[in-house]
Amino acid sequence: MRIVRVANFVSASSGGLRTALAALGAGYVAAGHEVTLVVPGAAPSTRDTPQGRVVTVPGPLVPGAGGYRLILARRSLRRLLAELEPDRLEVSDRTTLRWTGAWARANGVRSMMVSHESLSGLLRLFAPPGTPVRLADHLNRATAAAFDVVACTTGWAAGEFRRLGVPNLVQIPLGVDLDAFAPDRYDPALRALLARPDETLLVHCGRLSPEKRVEDSIAALAELRRRGVPAVLAVAGDGPRRRALEARASGLPVRFLGYLSDRGLVARLLATADVALAPGPVETFGLAALEALAGGTPVVVSRHSALPEVVGEAGARADRGGPSYADAVQDLLIRDEPARRALARRRAERFGWPVAVAGFLRAHAAEPAPATEATDATDATDGTDATDATDATETTDAAEAADSVTKPASAPDPAVRRVPVNGTP
Known part of the structure; x- marks a missing residue:
């Protein structure tokens, strides 16, 4: 299967997002998929890496962001996506790249938005006082409507979508390299x-x-x-x-x-x-x-x-x-x-990358590599208020969360199980 991923806010000095993209991409490759990552940079380039092919397209610097760039040229990106002919599209920026969901739907490509940030939380930190919560809700509804799947990595992150009753929400944990970090x-x-x-x-x-x-x-x-x-x-x-x-x-x-x-x-x-x-x-x-x-x-x-x-x-x-x-x-x-x-x-040790990869591939309705198959477990987040991190489940392991995904209407995979919406199974 050909999986194309597009991400903004990735640079040579990026932290968690860059690590996650590399680990997931390498896992997809190990599972036998053809993987391409498209990111912004100062000049165009293409290189082969352990996470698959990395295509850099020109993008302007974000002022005051310490080196981050954005892919803003929609026409060029549309052409590139058409050339890459993806079977799956995975996007990691729900602001400037949300429009790619419409491209995927128009071209019959199953799509996933990976939510690496809390829009509600960022608005609380940086928006002027009095900014209505419904602004985040409006944008989050638009994101959910644009993609076949919205993936969040914790119950806390999923909370801003779950409270809206979003039907295509999945929760999949990230992982850690347990050999390198020990x-x-x-x-x-x-x-x-x-x-x-x-x-x-x-x-x-x-x-x-x-x-x-x-x-x-x-x-x-x-x-x-x-x-x-x-x-x-x-x-x-x-x-x-x-x-x-x-x-x-x-x-x-x-x-x-x-x-x-x-x-x-x-x-x-x-x-x-x-x-x-x-x-x-x-x-x-x-x-x-x-x-x-x-x-x-x-x-x-x-x-x-x-x-x-x-x-x-x-x-x-x-x-x-x-x-x-x-x-x-x-x-x-x-x-x-x-x-x-x-x-x-x-x-x-509850959060290995193989389980994370299996969860993301399952949400893509793609076949995980046999060695990375997550164990079947009951969803430990059932009934939890994901907006309250203090009360969030502390015993959930990564295998459980990887199995706890919402089955989008377009996903026929019976192994993908529904996450509760507002605590209701």
């Missing part, structure tokens, strides 16, 4: 470089942009030190807010490492930390947090995001602000260290 990546030399033996090493790994709330990690460090906890913070990532964050961290033991292109170094950093911080309030999955868990490092997350679903009891939740995050860090540190690290690893 407790044995702990690096004593890196530890010695970043912290003294008596210091607590905190790590924030992610893009330095407003929605990631890096300032909460810095505030947590300041509060911990005020309480007498000898903590230090390493920040891995780059982005438009770096200078402002460096100024905010002035006088504190914060080391800005910049973007780390070496995934092995990222794995060592996450496995070496005592606690990882992920304070973004609109995270819909949080791959960096899952990678930290895989390395045996517990994570403090925003209770207002999807991350409580992902980290479960292997992490701690916090409200916004330094004191709440400091409390959560201390709650984790008082746990027995071998026990908390073992719990983190066990939690991550």
Whole structure:
């Protein structure tokens, strides 16, 4: 089967989205499918990669976005899609690329929109006060109507569609490379470089942009030190807010490492930390947090995001602000260290990429590779209010969620099972 994927907001220094695209694409290829990814760039190019063919088309820079580009030339993209002749279309931008759903329908191509962000959450963060919730609802209805399938990676992310009664909603978790990110990546030399033996090493790994709330990690460090906890913070990532964050961290033991292109170094950093911080309030999955868990490092997350679903009891939740995050860090540190690290690893082991790939292929009504077939399990999100991350299911494993997909009207695959709408099976 020929699967064509189109994504915006992907660059050489991208984080979670780039990782997810690469892992899913490689899984599709391993399942025997012909895979092409179309992304924006400075100049056109085509290259063969483990995730299939990657086609770069020219796209303008997004001002103030730290290097992100957009595919805006609709006519050129229509021509390219026609040339590629996809059997399935998978899109990862529900703003500027939503129109591709209409193209797919007009050409008899089954389509999927993968929702990597919470529109409701972003409007809460950035829209002027008083912006009506119905604006997000209107746009989300339009997205659902344009595509055969809307895929979300957590119940929290699916909540803004579920409350609308969207019939073609699927929930499929992402995954983590459990070999690359593992407790044995702990690096004593890196530890010695970043912290003294008596210091607590905190790590924030992610893009330095407003929605990631890096300032909460810095505030947590300041509060911990005020309480007498000898903590230090390493920040891995780059982005438009770096200078402002460096100024905010002035006088504190914060080391800005910049973007780390070496995934092995990222794995060592996450496995070496005592606690990882992920304070973004609109995270819909949080791959960096899952990678930290895989390395045996517990994570403090925003209770207002999807991350409580992902980290479960292997992490701690916090409200916004330094004191709440400091409390959560201390709650984790008082746990027995071998026990908390073992719990983190066990939690991550529920989220392998093979199960994620199987779930996405099932939602595409494509045949998964036999080795990646997910186990049949009861949907653990039944009856859960997906808009409340605090109450989100903490025992759901990736195999269960991969099987918990809504059967679109056009999908004949009997293995694809319906997700409850507003808690009703």
